[in-house]
Amino acid sequence: IPRNISLQNGAVPGERSKQDKSVKRGNWGNQIEFVLTSVGYAVGLGNVWRFPYLCYRNGGGAFMFPYFIMLVFCGIPLFFMELSFGQFASQGCLGVWRVSPMFKGVGYGMMVVSTYIGIYYNVVICIAFYYFFVSMTRVLPWTYCSNAWNTPDCAGVLDGNLSSHAALNLTHLFNTTQKRTSPSEEYWRRYVLDLSDDIGNLGEVRLPLLGCLGVSWVIVFLCLIKGVKSSGKVVYFTATFPYVVLTILFVRGITLEGALTGIMYYLTPQWDRILDAKVWGDAASQIFYSLGCAWGGLITMASYNKFHNNCYRDSIIISITNCATSVYAGFVIFSILGFMANHLGVDVSKVADHGPGLAFVAYPEALTLLPISPLWSILFFFMLILLGLGTQFCLLETLVTAIVDEVGNEWIIRRKPFVTLGVAVAGFLLGVPLTTQAGIYWLLLMDNYAASFSLVVISCIMCVAIMYIYGHRNYFKDIEMMLGFPPPLFFQICWRFISPAIIFFILVFTVIQYRPISYNDYVYPTWAISIGFLMALSSVICIPIYAIYKVCCSEGDTLLERLKNATKASKDWGPALEEHRSGRYAPAFSPSTESHLEVQPLQPEKSRSEVPAASPVQGSNGSAHSQDSRL
Numbered sequence: 346i347p348r349n350i351s352l353q354n355g356a357v358p359g360e361r362s363k364q365d366k367s368v369k370r371g372n373w374g375n376q377i378e379f380v381l382t383s384v385g386y387a388v389g390l391g392n393v394w395r396f397p398y399l400c401y402r403n404g405g406g407a408f409m410f411p412y413f414i415m416l417v418f419c420g421i422p423l424f425f426m427e428l429s430f431g432q433f434a435s436q437g438c439l440g441v442w443r444v445s446p447m448f449k450g451v452g453y454g455m456m457v458v459s460t461y462i463g464i465y466y467n468v469v470i471c472i473a474f475y476y477f478f479v480s481m482t483r484v485l486p487w488t489y490c491s492n493a494w495n496t497p498d499c500a501g502v503l504d505g506n507l508s509s510h511a512a513l514n515l516t517h518l519f520n521t522t523q524k525r526t527s528p529s530e531e532y533w534r535r536y537v538l539d540l541s542d543d544i545g546n547l548g549e550v551r552l553p554l555l556g557c558l559g560v561s562w563v564i565v566f567l568c569l570i571k572g573v574k575s576s577g578k579v580v581y582f583t584a585t586f587p588y589v590v591l592t593i594l595f596v597r598g599i600t601l602e603g604a605l606t607g608i609m610y611y612l613t614p615q616w617d618r619i620l621d622a623k624v625w626g627d628a629a630s631q632i633f634y635s636l637g638c639a640w641g642g643l644i645t646m647a648s649y650n651k652f653h654n655n656c657y658r659d660s661i662i663i664s665i666t667n668c669a670t671s672v673y674a675g676f677v678i679f680s681i682l683g684f685m686a687n688h689l690g691v692d693v694s695k696v697a698d699h700g701p702g703l704a705f706v707a708y709p710e711a712l713t714l715l716p717i718s719p720l721w722s723i724l725f726f727f728m729l730i731l732l733g734l735g736t737q738f739c740l741l742e743t744l745v746t747a748i749v750d751e752v753g754n755e756w757i758i759r760r761k762p763f764v765t766l767g768v769a770v771a772g773f774l775l776g777v778p779l780t781t782q783a784g785i786y787w788l789l790l791m792d793n794y795a796a797s798f799s800l801v802v803i804s805c806i807m808c809v810a811i812m813y814i815y816g817h818r819n820y821f822k823d824i825e826m827m828l829g830f831p832p833p834l835f836f837q838i839c840w841r842f843i844s845p846a847i848i849f850f851i852l853v854f855t856v857i858q859y860r861p862i863s864y865n866d867y868v869y870p871t872w873a874i875s876i877g878f879l880m881a882l883s884s885v886i887c888i889p890i891y892a893i894y895k896v897c898c899s900e901g902d903t904l905l906e907r908l909k910n911a912t913k914a915s916k917d918w919g920p921a922l923e924e925h926r927s928g929r930y931a932p933a934f935s936p937s938t939e940s941h942l943e944v945q946p947l948q949p950e951k952s953r954s955e956v957p958a959a960s961p962v963q964g965s966n967g968s969a970h971s972q973d974s975r976l
Contacts, residue, residue, distance in 0.1 A: 366651055367435055367921060369758065370750075371572055373649050378577035380659055383428075383646055385584035385735025387636050387667040390469060390704070393732065396631060397675035398699030401611050403627050404618030409672070411619065411628035416668055419847040420632040422839035423804065424643065425660035425832070430811065431644035432656050433827050435921035437746035438641035441648075443918035447911035448810040450891030454803045455641030456747050457884035461795035462640065463740040463772055465788045467565065468779040470733035471557035472705065473726050475537065478557070480722035487532035488713045494535040501528045502689060503713055529710035537705070541782040544790070544873045548782030555780045558773060565737050566769040569745070570762050573649045576738050583731045583738075588670075590728035591677050597721065598680030607683015610693040611675050626854035629847055634796075636667060639804035642739040645746045652925045657828060678708065685711035701785070704729060744768050786864060786873070793862045794877030798855045799884045805848045806888060812841050814912050826928060827920075 366372040373379045400408045434441045438456060442449035479486055486492070490499035534540045541548045568579045598604055618624050637643060647656060679693070685707075686693045698707045712721045745765050749757055757764065779788050811820055817840070825831040832840075862869050862877065869877075892911070901907035919930040926932060 370435065370921075371574060371649060372651055373573055374577050376650075376654060376659075378573070378580060379646060379650055379654075380662060381580040381584040382573075382577060382735075382739065383643070383659070383663045384666050385580050385732075386642050386646065386739040387663055388584075388587070388670045389635075389637075389732055389736040390466075390729065391631075391635055392667070392671040393674045393678065393729070394700055394703045396635070396671035397611060397678045398697060398703065399627050399631055400672075400675055401679070401697060403624045404615040404621075405610070406612045406614035407616050407619050408624060408628060411625045412632065413668070415625075415629045415632040415847065416664065418839060418843050419629060420636050420638075420668075421661060421664045422836050422844045423633075423638045423808075423848075424636055424664050425657060425836060426808070426811065426840055426844075427638065427643035428647040428650075428656040428660050429824050429827070429832075431647035432650045432652070432654060433823050433920065434918070435648050435650075435652070437645045437648055437750045438743060439747045440750040441644055443915040445810050445814050445912050446915055447892045447895045447908075448806065448814070448888070449895070450888035451803055451807050451810065452641070452747065453887035453891060454799070454884040455639060455644075456744060457887060458639070458796055458800060458803070459641050459740050459743045460772075461791055461880060461884075463737065463744070464775045465779060465791045465795075466733060466737055466740065467561050467772065468554075468558060468776050468784065468788055469701070470730055470737060471554055471561045471776075471780070472537070472701075473729040473733060474557040474560055475553055476705065476709070477723060477726040477730060480719050480726060482719060485709070485713055485718055485722055486536075487527075487529040487709055488718070490528050490531075492528075492532075492536075495528065495531050496526065496535075498526045499528055499531050500525045502710075527706070527710050529713070530706045533705050538785055539782050540785065543867075544783050544786035544869060546783055547778065550777065551780050551782065551784070554784070555777065558776055558780055561734075561737075562769050562773040562776075565734065565741055566765060568734075568738060569741055569765050572742065572745075572761060572765075573646075576742065579738070580735065583735050587728045587731045590724050590731075591670075591673060593724060594677045594721070594728075595673070595680070597715070598677055598684070601680065601684035601715075603684045603687025604680035605683065606687060607679040607681070607693050608676060610683065610697070611679035622854070623858065626851065626858060629851045630855070631671075632668075633801070633804070633848070633851055635671065636664060637736070637739075639800040639807065640740070640796075641743045641747070645743040646739060648746065652827060652920055652922065653829070655828060657832070678703070681708060681711045685714060688714055701789075741765065741768060741772070786867070786869070789864055790862060790869065790873060790877050791880065795880040795884075797881060798852060799881045801848055801852045801855065802885050803888070805845060805852065808840065808845045808848065812845075815914060817841055819914075822928075823919075827925075 373382075400412075430441055430444075431437075434443065436443070437452075439449060439452040442452050488501065488503055490501045537551075537554070539548070539551060567575075569576050599608075650656065679697075682696050683693055686696050689696070696707055696711075697703075708725065709722060712718050712725065715721050745761065745768055748764055748768075749761050778784065811817075817837070821831050821837060831837075861874055895911045896904075896907050899907040899910040901910050920926050923932075
């Protein structure tokens with residue numbers, strides 16, 4: 346067929362036009378939707394409340410060096426691997442394991458991790474919603490110490506009766522006894538959470554938080570009601586507006602007195618720290634967790650791409666955007682904290698915090714010092730809500746896609762909105778205990794254990810399964826078939842050697858650095874820590890359990906034969922659409938099956954060995970023509 350004939354995606358005259366999209370599963374409306382969704386997924390609350398603090402604690406500007414080294418050698422390669430994996434097979438985190446069925450437990454492990462994160466992540470979003478709503482007032486409720494929930498230890502920086510003598514006493518308290526509690530901290534602990542004294546003492550459900558949790562889940566459900574078709578439109582706002590807010594807060598922050606001191610605290614390099622293993626470990630861990638590797642979300646989002654999309658380019662853009670956002674957020678956070686420290690006459694280290702302590706105590710208190718403080722508070726918490734929702738969309742879609750792809754029949758595909766509703770309702774009900782008076786204890790327990798070392802184990806096994814069980818040569822050929830070029834040599838080396846070594850280093854570092862969890866002065870009891878370990882184990886244990894099950898069900902007389910059959914790629918592994926199944930994936934169909942080519946699952950009648958590996962004439966329908974204009 347002459348090349349100059351205008352064909353659609355390699356179709357020939359007389360044959361149905363080839364589609365580069367899946368009618369059955371759906372696709373992104375365009376490539377911008379995928380990039381924005383992935384940016385929203387990768388850029389989350391951790392970029393704002395964890396990275397700046399890690400940077401300041403680990404040598405300031407010196408931390409940037411190991412951080413970007415880890416990004417290049419571990420972050421971007423793993424990101425590219427997961428995107429290409431999902432895009433090639435057009436399947437969620439379960440379906441992709443047709444590549445080596447024995448390792449399907451990795452997919453189940455990803456689902457378990459996404460379930461845990463999805464439950465507690467939306468509770469954090471609901472608290473941000475609560476603060477967002479209560480900020481719609483003339484005076485922020487955590488400004489003064491004159492409220493019913495305040496204690497005698499409360500010392501506000503803006504109390505009307507705060508004389509110069511009292512201000513000196515305040516500074517003295519800060520520098521010596523450390524007993525001073527801010528109105529924002531008392532508001533957080535004694536009013537919003539009404540914190541109980543023990544993780545086992547659940548107390549009552551905090552109804553305002555429960556209401557906000559319902560609002561949060563309803564919003565997530567409505568945005569995902571039509572899958573990627575609806576969420577792809579929402580991310581135009583949720584993924585971009587946080588940058589507008591960050592910029593507004595940055596401009597406001599750097600104009601304040603003392604802002605430069607805070608930024609210098611954040612950036613001043615302590616080069617002696619660069620030889621500290623903890624700094625490198627923190628850098629690797631932050632890159633790994635920040636990008637969302639091994640959650641299953643990247644595979645899921647990429648599975649809705651068109652087959653020939655350049656996911657290599659996308660992975661670099663998204664990874665760099667994520668890390669640049671982290672650095673940018675550090676300026677926003679530390680400029681305001683520097684201003685607050687200057688106002689109080691204390692060192693920046695006295696007001697620096699991370700996690701919920703930064704988002705709901707330190708930063709809100711600093712905002713009370715600004716003119717029109719409710720406006721800045723509304724903007725800040727709106728930004729947190731959008732950052733959280735971007736990640737939550739993908740967590741829910743990961744679970745729904747895995748369920749729908751696994752069942753795979755027309756009945757459940759048509760009822761996908763009901764599956765989404767079912768998962769959302771289950772997530773809401775499981776999140777209710779986290780809105781009790783002991784809820785924050787459970788939330789931090791899940792954050793520390795459910796999604797920590799288990800992610801590292803899952804990612805390590807995924808690398809080994811693809812590179813060494815399925816085979817790196819096979820995978821590189823798959824990528825060349827999809828993108829038109831093989832992965833660059835740098836990525837080939839990283840995937841096979843460097844990235845797995847770094848992941849193993851993170852695992853060892855996590856084990857060595859392990860300390861039992863605590864929250865402020867509260868030390869978790871042994872039984873609670875045991876539950877944390879069980880949560881961590883519950884995702885990893887899926888891998889050996891499913892592997893044993895698969896080996897037992899596989900054909901073969903000896904254990905070795907069963908292992909070989911359990912790890913061998915299944916017959917329906919490969920591109921989802923017939924028009925893309927060329928070369929070693931090309932099936933031989935009888936002419937009667939031609940009408941079912943577009944979305945039918947593969948039922949090859951001949952083994953692959955009977956199909957010439959690079960035949961230029963054997964088409965997907967048995968006729969003599971070029972299979973794909975790209976090959």
